[in-house]
Amino acid sequence: MTSDRRSFLSATLGVATAIASGTTGRSTPAIIGSVDEPSPSADISYDPAERAAAAVDFGGLIHKQPRAVARPASAADIAVLVRWAKLQGLKVAARGQGHSIFGRALSDDGVVIDMSKISAIHHIQPDRITVDAGATWKRVLDATLPRGLMPPVLTNYLGLSVGGTIAVGGIGGTSSREGMQTDNVLELDVVTGDGRELTCSATSNPDLFDRVRAGLGQCGIITRATVRLLRAPQRVRRFQLFYRDLASLTADQRRVLTELRFDQLQGAVLPDGAGGWRYQLEGAVYHDNDAAPDGNSVLARLSDERSAAAIAGLTYREDALAFEKFENLLRSKDQWRSPKPWLLTFLPGNVAEQLARDIIAGLTSEDVGLFGRITFYPMSRSACRTPLVRLPEEDVIFVFNIIRLPPTNDAATMERMVGQNRMLYQRIRRAGGVLYPVSAFPMASEDWKDHFGSHWSGFRETKQRHDPANMLTPGYNLF
Ligand SMILES: Cc1cc2nc3c(=O)[nH]c(=O)nc-3n(C[C@H](O)[C@H](O)[C@H](O)COP(=O)(O)OP(=O)(O)OC[C@H]3O[C@@H](n4cnc5c(N)ncnc54)[C@H](O)[C@@H]3O)c2cc1C
Known part of the structure; x- marks a missing residue:
């Protein structure tokens, strides 16, 4: 065991x-x-x-x-x-x-x-912010937005720490265009496993820089990060579109991805409350106060059930903090703190629709929970360049996350779900899919070796150099 x-x-x-x-x-x-x-x-x-x-x-x-x-x-x-x-x-x-x-x-x-x-904001310049790693992304946004600036990628939930998401990757609605949060890091201060304070970037200690970003905390503890900033839009027009089935959702997701119609693109398969599923595309267009996009042209030639569409106009800040409403809902249902037996993966584009359909056919809405969802949307791989963020080898990949919020937290149900995650991961892996290492099932060192593939030996070598006693971040069981 x-x-x-x-x-x-x-x-x-x-x-x-x-x-x-x-x-x-x-x-x-x-x-x-x-x-x-x-x-x-x-x-x-x-x-x-x-x-x-x-x-x-x-x-x-x-x-x-x-x-x-x-x-x-x-x-x-x-x-x-x-x-x-x-x-x-x-x-x-x-x-x-x-x-x-x-x-x-x-x-x-x-x-x-x-x-x-360790959560101070240090410097904000028009193109970058330097912040301590213990700060949350909400704190970063609160500091940059008054200057009309934003990080290129924000996670959906902003209550995560800068160091915590840089350790895994950090994916959000803009990742198709801007990559992961790790792709937007310019410099990191770290404390290595032998207790040295080092600064790393693409030009200074680049090997450490490439093994700390998405390196699961193995080579160093991030203490400070310098992250790229962009001009923030004033407003966001958000489109929630609903589809009769997975095929029509996927077709439109691919179309809007190729045509770059949205600044943010996500989507999900949701329990419909009657034992079935709803298929949802979520897109957002950034704009300034006086330049709202024309909804008809944004939605032209899409095959969604238009009468069900929900279109909202928000400030950029309201949009970035939208997850708080969901958090409040879960808190009100006493479900925010319930166990989270989640599975987060990326599917190769060529099999994504079929594989997702087959997997979903084997799940019941109880497996996901009334407030849970199966995140499913495409991304262009090209914006993601962080070496240790592992992705399927295709231009278009699909995020496929089983975000379970089960109504019960009894031990047998949790054990079954964790076991199911492991079996689904193996199935996804055989089909060329890859894990996002925020997932609930045990991974052994051999699994990680397989996960990191050709990067494994370089990763292990950097680990041995900077954490020779293998004492950092034992929770992943990597080495
Ligand atoms: C409600 C919710 C929403 C989420 N939404 C997203 C999302 O939209 N996009 C996304 O990518 N992920 C998302 N996640 C996953 C999340 O990014 C990871 O779980 C992340 O690691 C959590 O950040 P944290 O600050 O809580 O980290 P922790 O849980 O505290 O740490 C995560 C890992 O990083 C290590 N670590 C923490 N700080 C540092 C540091 N300074 N230096 C080195 N290693 C460190 C820890 O040891 C641990 O191994 C979500 C998770 C939840 C629970």
Whole structure:
């Protein structure tokens, strides 16, 4: 049985949080060897309640109790902490907003570094922002929008940390045009696994830069990021179109992608509340106050059920924060904190429609939940250039995510869904699909080797150079 699986079972079966006996409360740990003592600003805590809070993530499926939780105030604090943890033989995981869904920000009997104090905005220039990695994307937007600027790619939910999404990729409605968030990073400050503070970019330590972006926290803890900015539109016209079946949805999605009709393009297959599915295209056109797009020309020659279309005019900020409404809905139904047995993948364009149809035919609306969805939309691969963001080898690929919000969180259902995710992943993999590494099922080192393919040996070599003791971000089981 893998350790993920043991942890998964103990979490879902409700095994009580086991607080190791011994030290409790806030203190400076005993230091072995000649390493610097973590300064008081590293704020190490052995408090049982804090350790229990850092033993689970947003997914609620995996439980791994850390020995200590630290809340450092600077990159220098993190560097000392990492060197100290290395001497103690403790594994270290950074925790941004803890919105991982399968224990990826946890560290069993190790140290969790809570990044929340490292969240300052440093500089904003017309083409870039420099921000601490613990800041949320909402904080970034709040800082840039008053100057009429925006990051090229925002995740749908802005309550995620800059470091947390750069560690995985960061996909959003503009990814077809602008790539992943990692494609828009200009420079990173990191603390490596041997406790060095390094700056990396395309021209300085480029090898580290390419293995930290979407590198699942393996080669360094990101402390600061410089991210490209674009001029923000004043307004957004958002089109929600509905289709009678997957074929007509896919055909129109391909058409609007090729014709670049929308600045943002997404889509989904949604439970219809009566045991069937609804097929939805979601597109958005950016514009300034005095230049609203003509809806008829935006929608010309599309085959949606036009009477069902919902068209809304929003400010850019309202649009960027639209997910908050969904969050509030889930909170009101007591479902925001429920377990998240999600599966996130990319399908090759040539088989996407057929594969999605076959997989959906095997799912019931209970597998997804009334508020869940199967995200399904095409993207041009060409904008995505981050080496460790793995995608199918085709010009057009499809995002295919099973965002399950099941009405129950009983252990047997969760175990079944996690097992189903693993089987679906294998099926998708055989068809040339690729995982987005925010998914709820165990992955072994061999699976990751397969996932990273030709990038694996270079990745492993950089890992050995910058984290020789293999102590960073153990939750992925990569090395
Ligand atoms: C409601 C919801 C909506 C989402 N929407 C999107 C979306 O639109 N697009 C998308 O791409 N993803 C989305 N995700 C997935 C999300 O991007 C990942 O789960 C992300 O890792 C979470 O960010 P976080 O700050 O909560 O990271 P955490 O869960 O805290 O950390 C994620 C991983 O990154 C590591 N990490 C955290 N900070 C750092 C750092 N500073 N340096 C190095 N490693 C670090 C952690 O150790 C962990 O392995 C969504 C998730 C949720 C729950």
